[in-house]
Amino acid sequence: MDQQTLSLLVVGATFALYIGIAIWARAGSTSEFYVAGRGINPIANGMATAADWMSAASFISMAGLIAFLGFTGGAYLMGWTGGYVLMALLLAPYLRKFGKFTVPEFIGDRFYSKAARIIAVISLIVMSVTYVIGQMRGVGIAFSNILEVPLATGLIAGMAVVFIYAVLGGMKGITYTQIAQYVIMIFAYTVPAIFIAITLTGNPIPQLGLGSTLQGEDTYLLEALDKTMVELGFHAYTAVGGMSMLNMFLLTLALMIGTAGLPHVIIRFFTVPRVRDARKSAGWALVFIGLLYTTAPAVGAMAIWNLVNTVHPGEIGTEEGHLAHADKPAWMERWEQTGLLAFEDKNEDGVIQYYNDANEEFAAMAEEEYGWEGSEIVTLDRDIMVLANPEIAGLPSWVIALVAAGGIAAALSTAAGLLLAISSAISHDLLKGVFMPRISEKNELMAGRIAMAVAILFAGYLGLNPPGFAAEVVALAFGLAAASLFPTLMMGIFMKKMNKEGAIAGMLVGLLTTLLYIFTYKGWFFFSGTAMLPDNPDGWLLGVNPTGFGAIGAVFNFITAYIVMKFTAEPPKDIQDLVESVRVPRSEA
Amino acid sequence: MSQEDLSRQAYWRAHLRLLGICLAIWFLVSFVLGILVAQPLNAIQLGGYPLGFWFAQQGSIYTFIILIFVYAWRMNVLDRKFNVHEE
Numbered sequence: 001m002d003q004q005t006l007s008l009l010v011v012g013a014t015f016a017l018y019i020g021i022a023i024w025a026r027a028g029s030t031s032e033f034y035v036a037g038r039g040i041n042p043i044a045n046g047m048a049t050a051a052d053w054m055s056a057a058s059f060i061s062m063a064g065l066i067a068f069l070g071f072t073g074g075a076y077l078m079g080w081t082g083g084y085v086l087m088a089l090l091l092a093p094y095l096r097k098f099g100k101f102t103v104p105e106f107i108g109d110r111f112y113s114k115a116a117r118i119i120a121v122i123s124l125i126v127m128s129v130t131y132v133i134g135q136m137r138g139v140g141i142a143f144s145n146i147l148e149v150p151l152a153t154g155l156i157a158g159m160a161v162v163f164i165y166a167v168l169g170g171m172k173g174i175t176y177t178q179i180a181q182y183v184i185m186i187f188a189y190t191v192p193a194i195f196i197a198i199t200l201t202g203n204p205i206p207q208l209g210l211g212s213t214l215q216g217e218d219t220y221l222l223e224a225l226d227k228t229m230v231e232l233g234f235h236a237y238t239a240v241g242g243m244s245m246l247n248m249f250l251l252t253l254a255l256m257i258g259t260a261g262l263p264h265v266i267i268r269f270f271t272v273p274r275v276r277d278a279r280k281s282a283g284w285a286l287v288f289i290g291l292l293y294t295t296a297p298a299v300g301a302m303a304i305w306n307l308v309n310t311v312h313p314g315e316i317g318t319e320e321g322h323l324a325h326a327d328k329p330a331w332m333e334r335w336e337q338t339g340l341l342a343f344e345d346k347n348e349d350g351v352i353q354y355y356n357d358a359n360e361e362f363a364a365m366a367e368e369e370y371g372w373e374g375s376e377i378v379t380l381d382r383d384i385m386v387l388a389n390p391e392i393a394g395l396p397s398w399v400i401a402l403v404a405a406g407g408i409a410a411a412l413s414t415a416a417g418l419l420l421a422i423s424s425a426i427s428h429d430l431l432k433g434v435f436m437p438r439i440s441e442k443n444e445l446m447a448g449r450i451a452m453a454v455a456i457l458f459a460g461y462l463g464l465n466p467p468g469f470a471a472e473v474v475a476l477a478f479g480l481a482a483a484s485l486f487p488t489l490m491m492g493i494f495m496k497k498m499n500k501e502g503a504i505a506g507m508l509v510g511l512l513t514t515l516l517y518i519f520t521y522k523g524w525f526f527f528s529g530t531a532m533l534p535d536n537p538d539g540w541l542l543g544v545n546p547t548g549f550g551a552i553g554a555v556f557n558f559i560t561a562y563i564v565m566k567f568t569a570e571p572p573k574d575i576q577d578l579v580e581s582v583r584v585p586r587s588e589a
Numbered sequence: 590m591s592q593e594d595l596s597r598q599a600y601w602r603a604h605l606r607l608l609g610i611c612l613a614i615w616f617l618v619s620f621v622l623g624i625l626v627a628q629p630l631n632a633i634q635l636g637g638y639p640l641g642f643w644f645a646q647q648g649s650i651y652t653f654i655i656l657i658f659v660y661a662w663r664m665n666v667l668d669r670k671f672n673v674h675e676e
Contacts, residue, residue, distance in 0.1 A: 066646070071627070071641075071642050071645060071646075073646070074623055074624075074642075074645025074646045074649075075624075075645075077645070077646055077649075077650065078619045078623055078645060078649045078650070081649070081650045081653050082615065082619050082649065082653055084653065084657065085611070085612075085615045085653050085656055085657060086615075088657045088660065088661070089608055089611055089612065089657075089660055090608075093664075207647060208636075210637070210638070210647075211635065211636040211637040211638040211643070212636070212637055213637060220636075220637030221637060222637050222638065222639065222642070223637065238631060238639045238641075238642040239628070239631070240627075240628060245624065245625070248624055249620060249624050249625070252619065252620065252624065253620075274675045275675060276661070276664070276665055276668070276674075276675060279657075279660065279661035279664060280658070280661045282657055283654060283657035283658045283661055286650075286653055286654045286657055287654055290650045290651070290653075290654055293650055294646075294647055294650055294651070297646040297647065580597065583601060583604075584597065584600065584673040585668050585673055585674060585675050586668075586673050586674060586675050586676075
C-alpha cells in the first residue's frame with residue numbers, strides 16, 4: 001500500500017470514530033449543549049481541555065519555532081502553560097461557582113449591565129473568529145501537504161465532520177470527541193520524538209534525551225548544538241537570542257494572561273460537577289498539555305541538530321564537511337516540491353552551506369575565509385520541522401500517517417471549542433440575553449445549533465479565502481483576551497467594590513490601546529501599507545513587540561478601572577453579595 | 590458583624606495568603622529563574638541542561654503542574670476547616 005492510501009485510511013478511520021461518538025453523545029437540552037450537563041469527570045475534562053487548547057499551531061508550528069529561537073522559545077512554552085496556573089487560581093473555580101453558561105453572562109450579571117455583556121460578546125467573537133480561521137486553514141494544509149489532496153477537498157471534509165458532532169452534540173459531543181482527539185494527537189507527537197531521542201542519545205524519553213550525551217560520545221547534545229550553532233554564525237542555542245529579554249518577559253506575560261482569558265478554554269471548566277473539580281481539572285489539563293509541551297523542546301532541538309548535521313556532516317569549511325547539492329536525501333527533495341524548503345548554490349561550488357548570513361561580521365569572515373556567498377538554504381519553513389520529522393528519522397509509513405491524523409485532530413478539536421464559544425455567545429448572550437429573553441429552551445437549543453452551523457460555514461469560507469493577515473491575527477486574539485477579558489473577570493471576583501463604570505471603561509481602554517498598538521505596526525485592520533511605524537525593534541515604542549503588548553493593555557485596563565471606580569457609585573448590595581457567594585464553594589446563592 | 594461573616598472573612602484572608610504564596614512561586618520559576626537570571630544560571634549544569642535553559646523549557650512547566658495540584662489540595666483542606674466545602 002502506498003503512503004497516500006495508508007494516510008487517507010488512517011485519517012478516514014479517525015473521522016469515522018468522531019462521527020460514531022457524535023451519534024452516541026447527542027445533546028438533548030441547552031445545559032447539555034452549552035456545558036455538557038455539568039457531568040464531565042475532572043480528569044476527562046482535563047484531557048478535553050488539553051485538546052481544545054492545543055491547536056494546529058501547538059502541534060505543527062511550536063517545535064519549529066523553538067528550533068529556530070533556542071532559549072527564548074521558552075517564552076511560548078512558559079506563556080502557554082503558565083496561563084493555566086492563573087486560570088486555576090484566579091478564574092475557573094469562581095466562574096464554575098457562579099454556575100451559568102457563558103463568560104459574557106458572568107460579566108453582564110456581575111457588572112449589572114447589558115452594555116458590559118455586549119462588549120464582552122464582541123471581543124469574544126472577534127478573538128474566536130480570528131483564531132478559528134487559522135484552525136480551518138490548518139485542517140486544509142494538513143490534508144494538502146500530507147495526504148496530497150486539494151486544500152478545498154480537505155477543508156470541506158473537515159468541516160463536514162465538525163458539523164456533525166458539534167451541531168448534534170454541542171459541548172457534550174465536542175467533549176467526548178476531544179478526548180479521542182487528544183489520544184490521537186499525543187500518540188502522533190510522542191512516537192516520532194521517542195524514536196529520534198533513541199537514535200540521537202540512546203534515551204527513549206525525549207525530555208531526558210535532551211539532557212543526555214550524544215550516542216557513543218561523552219559530549220552533551222545541547223553542548224554540541226551550542227558549539228555548532230556558533231560555528232555557523234548563530235547565537236548559542238541555550239543563550240539569549242532572537243528576541244530581547246524585555247520582549248521575552250512581556251511575551252511570556254501576555255501569553256499567560258491571554259491564555260487565562262480565552263473564553264473557549266474557560267467554558268470547559270463549566271462542564272465539571274463541582275468547584276473542587278474545577279480546581280483539580282485545571283491541573284489535569286496542564287498534565288496533558290505538559291506531556292506535549294515538555295516534548296516539544298526536545299523535538300525542536302533534535303530537529304535543528306539533525307538538519308544542521310545532515311547539511312554539514314563534517315568539519316565546517318572543509319570539502320568533506322558539506323553535503324553536495326546532488327546528494328540531498330529524499331525527504332529534502334520531497335519538501336522542495338512543496339516550496340517550503342528551497343536551496344540555491346550561490347557560490348557554485350556544488351555543496352550546501354547553511355549559516356547565519358544576517359550576522360554581518362560572520363558573513364564577511366565566511367566570504368573571506370571559505371568563499372561563501374550567502375546561506376544556500378534560501379527557504380526553510382519552520383513547520384517542516386514536525387511534519388518531516390518521521391521521514392528524517394526514517395520511521396515506518398504508518399507513523400507518517402499518524403502524524404497527519406494528529407495534525408488534523410489538533411486543528412479540529414480547537415476549531416470545535418471555538419465554534420461552541422461563538423455559537424453560545426450568539427444564542428445565549430445575544431438572543432436570549434438581550435433580544436428575546438422569553439425564548440423557550442427548545443427554541444434556544446435550535447438557535448444554538450443554527451448559530452453553530454452558520455459559524456462553521458463562515459469559518460470554512462474564511463479558511464478557504466483567508467484574509468492576508470491570517471498569521472498576525474493569532475497575536476491579536478491573545479492580545480485582546482489579555483487586555484480585555486482577563487482583567488475584567490479577575491476584578492469581578494477579587495474586587496467587591498468594582499462597579500459597572502470601572503469595568504466598562506477598563507475593558508474599552510484595554511481593548512482600544514491594544515488594537516491601536518497592533519494596528520500601528522501591522523497596518524490598520526491589517527491592510528498592508530497602512531502601518532504607521534516600521535514593525536521592527538527600532539520602530540517599536542520602547543522596544544516593545546506588538547505581540548507582547550497585551551500585557552501592557554491589561555495594566556491599562558486595571559488602572560483605568562480602578563480610577564473610574566473611585567469616582568463613581570459603588571455596586572448595589574445584591575451584586576456585592578453575589579461576589580461574596582462566588583468566593584466560597586458552598587453557600588446559599 | 591455576625592459570627593458567619595467573621596468566619597467568611599477569615600476564610601477569604603487565608604485563601605488570599607495561599608494564593609500569594611502560589612503566585613510568588615509561579616513568578617519565581619518562570620519570570621525570575623527562566624528569564625531574568627537565566628543567563629547566569631546557565632553556568633550551572635543539570636545533567637546536560639544548562640539550568641536557566643532547563644527552567645525556561647522544562648522546569649517551569651513541571652512546577653506549574655505541581656503548583657495547581659498543591660493549591661487544589663490546600664483549598665480542599667481550607668474549605669473543610671471553614672465548613673464551606675461541597676457535599
